[in-house]
Amino acid sequence: MVVSQWSCSESAPLSFPTRITQGFDRALRSTRTVIERSEALKVPSNQENVTEKFAVSAKNIYKVFGRRPNEAVERLQHGASRDEITELGTAAVIDASFDVLPGEIFVVMGLSGSGKSTLIRMLNGLWDTTSGTVTVGGDLITGISAPKLRDVRRRRISMVFQHFALFPHRSVLENAAYALEVQGIAREERLARAQKTIDLVGLKGWGHKMPSELSGGMQQRVGLARALTADTDVLLMDEAFSALDPLIRREMQEQLLELQTELGKTIIFITHDLNEAMFLGDRIAVMRDGRIVQIGTPEDILTDPANDYVAQFVQDVDRSRVLTAASVMEPVRATVFASGGPRAALKVMRDLQTSTAFVISRDRTLQGVVRDADVMKLVRKGVTDMTTILSDEYNAVDENTYLSELFVPSVESPLPLAVIDERGRLKGVVPRVTLLAALGNVTTDTGELQVMEPPLTVSTDVITDALDASDTSSDAKEDAR
Amino acid sequence: MNDFLRIPLGQWVENGIDFITDTFGFVFDFIKLIISSVADGMNFVFTSPPFWIMLIIFAVLAFVARGWLFSLGTTLGFLLILSLDQWENAMDTMALVLVAAAIAVFISVPLGILAAKYRTVSTIVKPVLDFLQTMPAFVYLIPALILFRIGDVPGIVATVLFALAPGVRLTELGIRGVDSEVVEAGQAFGSSPGRILRQIQLPLALPSIMAGINQVIMLSLSMVVIASMVGAGGLGQPVIQSLSRADVALGFEAGLSVVILAIFLDRLTASFGSGKGYFRFIIESFNVRGRRAESAAVDAAANSDAATTEPAELTPPVR
Ligand SMILES: Nc1ncnc2c1ncn2[C@@H]1O[C@H](COP(=O)(O)OP(=O)(O)OP(=O)(O)O)[C@@H](O)[C@H]1O
Ligand SMILES: [Mg+2]
Numbered sequence: 001m002v003v004s005q006w007s008c009s010e011s012a013p014l015s016f017p018t019r020i021t022q023g024f025d026r027a028l029r030s031t032r033t034v035i036e037r038s039e040a041l042k043v044p045s046n047q048e049n050v051t052e053k054f055a056v057s058a059k060n061i062y063k064v065f066g067r068r069p070n071e072a073v074e075r076l077q078h079g080a081s082r083d084e085i086t087e088l089g090t091a092a093v094i095d096a097s098f099d100v101l102p103g104e105i106f107v108v109m110g111l112s113g114s115g116k117s118t119l120i121r122m123l124n125g126l127w128d129t130t131s132g133t134v135t136v137g138g139d140l141i142t143g144i145s146a147p148k149l150r151d152v153r154r155r156r157i158s159m160v161f162q163h164f165a166l167f168p169h170r171s172v173l174e175n176a177a178y179a180l181e182v183q184g185i186a187r188e189e190r191l192a193r194a195q196k197t198i199d200l201v202g203l204k205g206w207g208h209k210m211p212s213e214l215s216g217g218m219q220q221r222v223g224l225a226r227a228l229t230a231d232t233d234v235l236l237m238d239e240a241f242s243a244l245d246p247l248i249r250r251e252m253q254e255q256l257l258e259l260q261t262e263l264g265k266t267i268i269f270i271t272h273d274l275n276e277a278m279f280l281g282d283r284i285a286v287m288r289d290g291r292i293v294q295i296g297t298p299e300d301i302l303t304d305p306a307n308d309y310v311a312q313f314v315q316d317v318d319r320s321r322v323l324t325a326a327s328v329m330e331p332v333r334a335t336v337f338a339s340g341g342p343r344a345a346l347k348v349m350r351d352l353q354t355s356t357a358f359v360i361s362r363d364r365t366l367q368g369v370v371r372d373a374d375v376m377k378l379v380r381k382g383v384t385d386m387t388t389i390l391s392d393e394y395n396a397v398d399e400n401t402y403l404s405e406l407f408v409p410s411v412e413s414p415l416p417l418a419v420i421d422e423r424g425r426l427k428g429v430v431p432r433v434t435l436l437a438a439l440g441n442v443t444t445d446t447g448e449l450q451v452m453e454p455p456l457t458v459s460t461d462v463i464t465d466a467l468d469a470s471d472t473s474s475d476a477k478e479d480a481r
Numbered sequence: 482m483n484d485f486l487r488i489p490l491g492q493w494v495e496n497g498i499d500f501i502t503d504t505f506g507f508v509f510d511f512i513k514l515i516i517s518s519v520a521d522g523m524n525f526v527f528t529s530p531p532f533w534i535m536l537i538i539f540a541v542l543a544f545v546a547r548g549w550l551f552s553l554g555t556t557l558g559f560l561l562i563l564s565l566d567q568w569e570n571a572m573d574t575m576a577l578v579l580v581a582a583a584i585a586v587f588i589s590v591p592l593g594i595l596a597a598k599y600r601t602v603s604t605i606v607k608p609v610l611d612f613l614q615t616m617p618a619f620v621y622l623i624p625a626l627i628l629f630r631i632g633d634v635p636g637i638v639a640t641v642l643f644a645l646a647p648g649v650r651l652t653e654l655g656i657r658g659v660d661s662e663v664v665e666a667g668q669a670f671g672s673s674p675g676r677i678l679r680q681i682q683l684p685l686a687l688p689s690i691m692a693g694i695n696q697v698i699m700l701s702l703s704m705v706v707i708a709s710m711v712g713a714g715g716l717g718q719p720v721i722q723s724l725s726r727a728d729v730a731l732g733f734e735a736g737l738s739v740v741i742l743a744i745f746l747d748r749l750t751a752s753f754g755s756g757k758g759y760f761r762f763i764i765e766s767f768n769v770r771g772r773r774a775e776s777a778a779v780d781a782a783a784n785s786d787a788a789t790t791e792p793a794e795l796t797p798p799v800r
Contacts, residue, residue, distance in 0.1 A: 150673065151671065158669065161665070163662055166663075169684045179671075182676065226666075
């Protein structure tokens with residue numbers, strides 16, 4: 001297994017290549033998730049099988065704190081609201097159901113007091129559900145005996161805490177080795193294995209220090225190392241980065257993604273920070289007053305909020321870091337086939353009243369752009385090959401690029417940005433107006449797009465004349481033969 | 482004054498005690514046998530060696546706990562006790578205090594752990610402790626005297642009852658005060674409650690528990706002096722003598738000896754809890770050395786296939 005090292009200096013600015021590859025990594029991840037998701041959905045609707053497919057699955061779980069929790073749940077199930085049952089207890093989680101796929105980062109997001117911590121603590125049985133069931137990797141963990149529950153926690157599910165919750169009286173290495181100690185693994189082996197995860201999270205050489213000698217960011221890496229050493233498939237993270245300052249937080253987020261790509265863990269991540277949720281989540285569950293109000297991909301949540309609450313919630317999100325070129329691009333209008341020759345190209349440009357057109361090959365690979373004046377010259381000369389006039393005065397971006405990275409290329413190029421996939425095929429364009437509209441969450445009307453393409457530099461009549469002339473000349477050639 | 486309603490509560494308690502002595506006398510005789518043999522053993526340990534051996538032991542303990550200044554003070558203090566001719570009494574008191582405090586700790590720490598763990602235990606124990614703590618100290622002597630008759634044993638029993646409270650309170654407080662997220666971390670990795678108690682709760686509550694033990698010892702000392710009223714030996718004897726004879730000179734000398742013992746015991750036990758002095762240093766350096774060797778071994782194991790091994794870090798960690 002090739003495992004990359006995390007950088008140890010946490011204040012170092014993010015390296016440029018990391019940012020560039022980020023979009024791609026994420027694209028890979030989401031592709032994989034999509035495949036797995038569709039596989040999961042292919043499973044016949046046999047209840048047993050379905051839950052085995054999921055890493056974690058919660059079915060109608062409730063948690064009520066108070067004197068008469070069961071009665072409260074019954075009332076809630078019959079449609080009572082949270083406020084109506086306050087005399088019976090506090091309903092922290094109400095009727096939550098979701099399934100988390102293996103290898104997915106599932107983010108639970110909501111305001112303070114919405115029940116996120118309560119929810120995550122029911123997933124590893126730290127707290128009992130008042131009603132409903134939770135399965136982890138196909139094993140039911142609700143209503144089982146304490147020793148069995150401990151066994152599930154050792155083998156299947158580990159946790160990273162908001163305030164790190166390190167053992168202050170143990171060295172970093174001993175902290176990281178804790179899970180193995182509990183599993184009864186011999187001292188030598190567990191320390192050697194802990195050393196590996198310590199290295200993995202970028203703390204090489206810090207193993208013999210005490211937690212209090214480390215900065216917050218480093219302490220949380222120890223927390224992460226401790227959870228990773230357990231080598232469970234599922235990782236629960238309760239606001240794991242909330243106590244860190246923004247720069248280190250960003251770095252930790254990126255490293256978490258990197259690590260997840262390497263190790264393929266299933267991660268359930270709690271946060272109240274929308275940007276963090278959007279950045280990390282393959283899917284996001286939005287919670288409000290104990291209920292899950294929407295589950296969807298970051299883009300779903302952003303572009304199609306289930307209700308006003310979610311809409312308001314996502315209002316402040318930095319859309320440019322969530323939406324990708326592919327999610328905002330418009331269909332390309334002016335495309336010409338390289339093999340079609342200048343005459344066909346000029347016709348298209350005249351019909352669309354545009355001075356430039358993207359040239360693509362038969363498999364839609366983008367070759368370049370051509371300008372009307374150049375094309376007309378070729379037509380007049382009777383040349384049939386356009387390669388000589390292909391210009392590269394356009395900017396193309398990968399379809400998974402975030403909008404935040406589109407501004408510079410968009411400003412630099414007079415033409416709309418070409419959006420291409422990883423094989424270089426033209427998928428669409430992002431005109432500047434579209435980019436701005438996407439950021440402001442305004443829908444653009446594709447019918448008005450003409451105004452955004454540079455108009456013809458040569459008048460329509462001249463073009464028509466040229467086309468006619470070349471028409472007759474080619475006729476003449478044919479006659480001569 | 483008030484002949485309208487006089488509840489004979491005292492009478493009832495007395496009857497109860499009488500009943501207990503009549504019926505369970507053998508139980509108390511048994512307890513008395515155990516406690517008195519332990520106390521005699523301890524007394525032998527303190528009083529049989531010549532004074533200078535004990536003096537050296539105290540001075541070394543003081544040095545280990547807090548350094549040379551405390552060691553010097555201890556030496557001077559005990560020399561003063563010697564020159565006041567209270568050495569024998571002081572050693573008797575020391576032995577009684579240690580026995581009583583040890584019993585009190587053995588009862589109060591587990592009780593504190595139970596109280597921290599179970600709400601019901603806590604709610605039952607709390608008022609009992611309040612009762613024990615606010616009852617005038619002399620009152621314990623009466624039933625103790627009846628149950629165990631005169632001597633060291635009723636003194637020790639009364640002392641244990643009197644000194645119990647802070648041990649229980651501070652243990653409970655210390656364990657409850659351990660960050661709940663840290664305890665949850667233990668649970669989340671599948672630890673059993675016993676392991677969590679041993680490896681997380683007790684070590685982290687240790688400063689608080691040690692403060693409790695310190696308080697137990699101090700209360701024991703003050704009570705052991707009072708317990709001389711029922712025949713317990715030690716510095717309490719001259720104090721009570723001087724009281725009955727209005728002997729200011731003797732009273733002052735004996736009292737001063739008690740104060741010196743108190744200061745010595747307090748500073749000594751406090752340093753174990755707060756981690757001051759060489760005691761802590763010795764343990765720490767031992768641990769760190771062990772840990773460093775260990776991590777070096779781990780590094781070596783991890784890098785065994787690589788050509789170079791990490792150079793071991795030589796500078797001690799800053800604390
Ligand atoms: N042990 C408890 N006893 C009683 N009520 C509780 C308990 N724990 C949580 N609650 C209540 O449950 C609700 C949800 O709390 P929870 O801690 O799950 O929220 P959260 O979404 O994690 O909030 P935060 O972002 O502040 O951590 C709150 O109203 C809280 O008061
Ligand atoms: Mg929380």
